[in-house]
Amino acid sequence: MxxxxxxxxxxxxxxxxxxxxxxxxxxxYFQPAKTWELGGRxxxxxxxxxxxxxxxxxxxxxxxxxxxxxxxxxxxxQWALHTDLGYSIRGNKSESGNFENGYxxxxxxxxxxxKYKMFGNEMTFDFFLGPGISFLTSAVDKDxxxxxxxxxxxxxxxxIVIGGGLPLGPILLTATSRVGMTNLFRKVVNDxxxxxxxxxxxxxxxxx
Numbered sequence: 001m002x003x004x005x006x007x008x009x010x011x012x013x014x015x016x017x018x019x020x021x022x023x024x025x026x027x028x029y030f031q032p033a034k035t036w037e038l039g040g041r042x043x044x045x046x047x048x049x050x051x052x053x054x055x056x057x058x059x060x061x062x063x064x065x066x067x068x069x070x071x072x073x074x075x076x077x078q079w080a081l082h083t084d085l086g087y088s089i090r091g092n093k094s095e096s097g098n099f100e101n102g103y104x105x106x107x108x109x110x111x112x113x114x115k116y117k118m119f120g121n122e123m124t125f126d127f128f129l130g131p132g133i134s135f136l137t138s139a140v141d142k143d144x145x146x147x148x149x150x151x152x153x154x155x156x157x158x159x160i161v162i163g164g165g166l167p168l169g170p171i172l173l174t175a176t177s178r179v180g181m182t183n184l185f186r187k188v189v190n191d192x193x194x195x196x197x198x199x200x201x202x203x204x205x206x207x208x
Contacts, residue, residue: 030113030122030124030167031072031074031080031206032074033074033075033076033077034074034075035073035074036071036072036073037071037072037074037206037207037208038069038070038071038072038206038207039069039070039072039172039204039205039206039207040067040068040069040070040204040205041066041067041068041069041070041086041172041174041202041203041204041205042065042066042067042202042203043065043066043067043174043200043201043202043203044063044064044065044066044200044201045062045063045064045065045066045088045089045090045198045199045200045201046061046062046063046198046199046201047061047062047064047090047091047092047196047197047198047199048060048061048062048092048196048197048198049091049092049099049184049194049195049196049197050194050195050196050197051192051193051194051195060092060093060094060095061093062089062090062091062092062093062098062099062100063093064088064089064090064091064100065088065089066086066087066088066089066200066202067086067087067202068084068085068086068087068105069084069085069086070082070083070084070085070086070204071083072111072206077113078112078113078114078115078124079110079111079112079113080110080111080113080126081108081109081110081111082107082108082109082110082111082128083106083107083108084105084106084107084108084109085104085105085106086104086105087102087103087104087105087137088102088103088105088134088198088200089101089102089103090103090196090198097141097143097144098141098142098143099139099140099141099142099149100139100140100142101136101138101139101140101149101153102136102137102138102139103134103135103136103137103157104134104135104137105132105133105134105135105178106132106133106134106135107130107131107132107133107161108130108131108132109128109129109130109131109132109161110128110129110130111126111127111128111165112126112127112128113125113126114126114127123167124167125164125165125166126164126165126166126167126172126174127163127164128161128162128163128164128165129160129161129162130160130161131158131159131160131161132158132159132160132161132178133156133157133158133159134156134157134158134159134178135155135156136150136153136154136155136156136157138150139152139153151187152185152187152188153184153185153187154182154183154184154186154187156182157180157181157182157184157196158180158181158182159178159179159180159181159182159196160178160179160181161176161177161178162176162177162179163175163176163177163200167206170205170206170207170208171203171204171205171206172203172204172205172206173202173203173204174200174201174202174203174204175199175200175201176199176200176202177197177198177199177200178196178197178198178199178200179195179197180195180196180197180198181195182195183195184196
């Protein structure tokens with residue numbers, strides 16, 4: 001069983017256990033103010049590398065894996081601060097290159113909890129927006145291994161992190177977009193800046 005298959009098997013087990021938690025504790029969940037929570041998350045990424053200077057170049061979606069840990073401080077009834085440290089695989093997959101890049105990601109995002117009703121229970125939905133930084137750990141063009149991609153890319157990438165989360169019991173389902181603010185190929189291309197865009201789809205478990 002390869003690495004991706006092991007992760008997918010783990011995700012399946014994770015969701016199965018989550019359903020058991022739901023049946024035992026119900027869907028309602030709300031973190032009290034002035035409290036901390038820790039947790040871990042796993043999921044997958046979809047990403048592209050885009051350049052406005054070359055509109056005819058093909059963009060292709062790269063599928064990767066992601067996972068990490070986080071800490072969350074609920075400083076008021078409907079406001080929280082979420083810090084996240086994780087690892088993700090991002091890149092671009094097209095005829096121009098099958099880039100697969102590994103990053104250690106860090107982000108600090110203020111969270112706004114929006115209350116609503118679902119299944120007769122009071123629930124919350126999270127919106128968050130904040131800065132992030134990514135550290136390059138590996139990079140390869142899988143269609144051309146002779147290219148030293150890690151030497152071409154910057155070692156750090158600044159990004160804007162935006163997304164939403166749905167708490168279901170202690171499980172937190174999130175969709176998080178990272179908008180790259182760093183020109184990825186500035187070492188070799190001066191007239192056409194290249195920026196990354198990715199979305200992470202994760203399931204997290206929050207320890208109370």
